[in-house]
Amino acid sequence: MTVFSFLNPWFWLGAMALAGPIWLHLRRRRDKHLVRFSAVQFLADQPPARRSPFRLRDSLLFAMRGLAVLLIVGAFSWPFLRKTPSRSSSRSTVYILDNSLSRQASGAFGRDKERIVNDLNAARPSARIAVLELKDTPRLVAQFGEEPLSAIEKVRGLKPSFQRGSYLSAFREANSLLSDIGGMRQIVLLGDNQANQWQENVTTAAFLRDVQIETPKPQAHQLPNLWLSDGKAQRLLLGETSRVNFTMRLGHLGPAQSARVTLHASGRMVFERTIDLRGQPETLVIHGECDADPGSWLQAESIVEGTPDALEADNHLYYAVPPLEEGTVALLAQSPYLRAALSPEVMRGKWKRNLVDSRQLQAEADHAQRSDVLCVESAYLQDPAGRALVQKYLDAGRGVWLILDRLSPVIDGYLRQLGLEPEGVSEPGVNDPEHIEFAISNNSIFQPFQSPDFGDLTQVTVSRYANLRPTAARTLLFSESGRGLFFESARYPKRLYVCAFGMDRTQTSWPIQQTFVPFLDLVLQAARQRVEQRTSFEPGEAAVFEVPPGLTARTVSIQQDGRELGTSNVFGGVVRLCMPETPGSYTLTVNQSHEPWQWLSVNPSARESKLVYLDTPRPIHDWSVTPGTFAKSSDQVVSSDIGFSNILSQHIWWWMVLAGLSALAMETAWVSITERKV
Amino acid sequence: LKVSEGASLVSLLQHASRLIQRRSLILFMSDLLEPSEEIARVFKHLKFMGHEVIVFQTLDRDEIEFPFKTGAIFEDLESGQRRAVSPEAVRNHYLDRFERFMTEYRELFQKIEVPHCVVRTDQSPSVALAMFLNERRRLL
Numbered sequence: 001m002t003v004f005s006f007l008n009p010w011f012w013l014g015a016m017a018l019a020g021p022i023w024l025h026l027r028r029r030r031d032k033h034l035v036r037f038s039a040v041q042f043l044a045d046q047p048p049a050r051r052s053p054f055r056l057r058d059s060l061l062f063a064m065r066g067l068a069v070l071l072i073v074g075a076f077s078w079p080f081l082r083k084t085p086s087r088s089s090s091r092s093t094v095y096i097l098d099n100s101l102s103r104q105a106s107g108a109f110g111r112d113k114e115r116i117v118n119d120l121n122a123a124r125p126s127a128r129i130a131v132l133e134l135k136d137t138p139r140l141v142a143q144f145g146e147e148p149l150s151a152i153e154k155v156r157g158l159k160p161s162f163q164r165g166s167y168l169s170a171f172r173e174a175n176s177l178l179s180d181i182g183g184m185r186q187i188v189l190l191g192d193n194q195a196n197q198w199q200e201n202v203t204t205a206a207f208l209r210d211v212q213i214e215t216p217k218p219q220a221h222q223l224p225n226l227w228l229s230d231g232k233a234q235r236l237l238l239g240e241t242s243r244v245n246f247t248m249r250l251g252h253l254g255p256a257q258s259a260r261v262t263l264h265a266s267g268r269m270v271f272e273r274t275i276d277l278r279g280q281p282e283t284l285v286i287h288g289e290c291d292a293d294p295g296s297w298l299q300a301e302s303i304v305e306g307t308p309d310a311l312e313a314d315n316h317l318y319y320a321v322p323p324l325e326e327g328t329v330a331l332l333a334q335s336p337y338l339r340a341a342l343s344p345e346v347m348r349g350k351w352k353r354n355l356v357d358s359r360q361l362q363a364e365a366d367h368a369q370r371s372d373v374l375c376v377e378s379a380y381l382q383d384p385a386g387r388a389l390v391q392k393y394l395d396a397g398r399g400v401w402l403i404l405d406r407l408s409p410v411i412d413g414y415l416r417q418l419g420l421e422p423e424g425v426s427e428p429g430v431n432d433p434e435h436i437e438f439a440i441s442n443n444s445i446f447q448p449f450q451s452p453d454f455g456d457l458t459q460v461t462v463s464r465y466a467n468l469r470p471t472a473a474r475t476l477l478f479s480e481s482g483r484g485l486f487f488e489s490a491r492y493p494k495r496l497y498v499c500a501f502g503m504d505r506t507q508t509s510w511p512i513q514q515t516f517v518p519f520l521d522l523v524l525q526a527a528r529q530r531v532e533q534r535t536s537f538e539p540g541e542a543a544v545f546e547v548p549p550g551l552t553a554r555t556v557s558i559q560q561d562g563r564e565l566g567t568s569n570v571f572g573g574v575v576r577l578c579m580p581e582t583p584g585s586y587t588l589t590v591n592q593s594h595e596p597w598q599w600l601s602v603n604p605s606a607r608e609s610k611l612v613y614l615d616t617p618r619p620i621h622d623w624s625v626t627p628g629t630f631a632k633s634s635d636q637v638v639s640s641d642i643g644f645s646n647i648l649s650q651h652i653w654w655w656m657v658l659a660g661l662s663a664l665a666m667e668t669a670w671v672s673i674t675e676r677k678v
Numbered sequence: 679l680k681v682s683e684g685a686s687l688v689s690l691l692q693h694a695s696r697l698i699q700r701r702s703l704i705l706f707m708s709d710l711l712e713p714s715e716e717i718a719r720v721f722k723h724l725k726f727m728g729h730e731v732i733v734f735q736t737l738d739r740d741e742i743e744f745p746f747k748t749g750a751i752f753e754d755l756e757s758g759q760r761r762a763v764s765p766e767a768v769r770n771h772y773l774d775r776f777e778r779f780m781t782e783y784r785e786l787f788q789k790i791e792v793p794h795c796v797v798r799t800d801q802s803p804s805v806a807l808a809m810f811l812n813e814r815r816r817l818l
Contacts, residue, residue: 033750038711039741040754040761042775046768049751049760 018070052545064667071660078647079656092128092144092183094174094231099133099158101608105192105223105311109160111332112190116155120148130177131155134165134191136540143179162539162583167191168201171623175208176242184646186212193218196618197609200359209625210646216468217612223310224254228261228302228317231604232538235294235447236322237350237521242294242324243450246270248302248317250284251609252277263288265319277306280646287451294324294349299585300561302538314609317586320535320599327528330364330371332356332380332389333403335503337511341520342375350606351524361385365392373399377502381411399495399527404466405502417678419472419491419497426465426483430506436485438478443488445522446476455514462508465501473498475503497523536601537579545575545588551597553590560586562594589614687712691720701728705810707797710735712785718786724791732793735783739800744772763775 006535029428095116103109107177116131123129131142131151142151145245171187178185185206193216230249237298250261256277263270270290292298298616309315331342331350344351356369363384380386393400402418407633412422428434436457439446448458462479465549470487477486489496501507510516537543547553547570556575557567563585568575579602580586587596649655687708704724710717710733724731740746746765753760756762780796787794793813797806
């Protein structure tokens, strides 16, 4: 059933069809070939002619009959008259006020608030209006039946948020609010129709029934924006210095030609770059490094500036880098380079080396829990105790770095158990070694090597290496000939790494390369079992922290610049905190002290920064029980499913029926009075 | 005088017979397009009362010749009855019936010795007057 409108061309077509015959017969009022004749009695056998059947003899009677037919037929064509939503008194309306970060662009959130305030002011006393705020979770700001002045005050008090919300959960919440209410029901979305917000819920089953939907009409398909996201920081060793490697993504949308990006860490500028955006992909990865004390927290902030930029709230990116915790590595290797690189002189404060006595492998296996990572050469796998030691580490959930300095049938068999099929040995020779050709750069081990400060991996050569075909492993490093040189086990992910060559000059030049020590450090870090304490959150996110036993904390507070923003009690060594609404750097303190226990960074979701909008969101149709009947924009309100109850609730329908029946009664009375057969 | 509707010739003659007490000359003008049985009875009654009656039967040329060519609706001037007529097809039939009708009246007036003058509406009134004088002279 479609909406009735007097402007509908079908209505006028029908009216003309109705008026056509009347007009034709009025034209035939005068018979052109009529002969008045006295001797018609001699023509009695000729067919009788109709005697002006359409001649309008009684205009009043005709008017009454026409009116009755018109009104009754009109009423039973089930008309539904369109009304202005905000003026309707019998309508229940839920406004979904999009208060996600993207709605801050161009001051749209303020305009949406004013729209609701105006509608609340203009609403009749019997109108029912509720307001939902769309944030991380939908929040009921004003409920049905609330005093308009109170609701207006609450709406005006809403502050722009930096969160991301779900349209689906907001519509579900609004639908549940309307579920027990009769009459006309309507949901008005005051948002930006952000494309990725609609595309998150494309497979949801239909749940909206008998609800009118009004969605916004975007002013533009997209808005220009510059933003920073996906900040990561990694501590690593470079020579004798401890450094932090920062990565971030610079996103750009629109006509901006360039962007100026700065990075500050603990009050010092790390870099300031002007990046040419012309011809670049939508997101660029930017790196930066700085020296940092490995034993203390590091706070950093990156900023992007450029024009045009419709949303400036996403131009900052905050980092909180935890201090380095010294790990332990059990070394079962003869390579002097490995022994030297893992010596306390090189790895002080970073890694503590435990040299394993090859004569006491079984005893070491019994105490495998002492070290975080085992670094072992394959020659020791000839001994069953060596294999047992490796298996002990893996079974205990600890890391193993296996270096294949030699192969044998026994070692081959064990490699097969680990998911690598040995296929002989390649020996290009010392005089014609193969270079490293390619590394999986998005892996945490090799990501820092994208920066030239850490050396060039392609300078590393291998002159002898095992040919391994991964059956349950992932290749991270490739030689010139395409052979895998470094693998991560799929059976023991992030715990077992296998290097296809020994760290000896007869097999590789790596130990004398600049990249060797950072590589060693990064492999051990990757293999190290550690419960990662999250330090980066989204605004308003609920987070759970484990309090270290040594802190004896009763309460944990979240602070910024010495100002306390919230406190929670510790239960069972765990505390639950809600992150602040505003992006920035924060600290956690225990027992109301001002000594930071942990640093935090709060950054908005990068998806909010992509200011691309949809004209006609498809999910609205999919969420409707009767698809294809939903509104497209605020200019056009269409019913999702106009039922008979909606039509019968209109006063005009009853007036049409009553007037039609009255006209019929008057016609009958008139005929009986005049006693004329028409 | 207004044109009356319906068959009223018989009642008119009956009214005249009641009204006229002395022997009189009655000039009767009509198209006589009514059933002849009743009319014959009334004329006989007028003759019995001693009145002298002369009938002028007034007919239109269309009624006598039926000259129509195109199809038309024929509406009776008195009853309002309508017939859809194709003149070419019915002309002969009409003229036969009309002639039979005239023959009946001629024989009737001859039988009851009432002068019968047929006057066409497209002829001059002097023709009717001449016919009256001839009939009058013949009766005297």
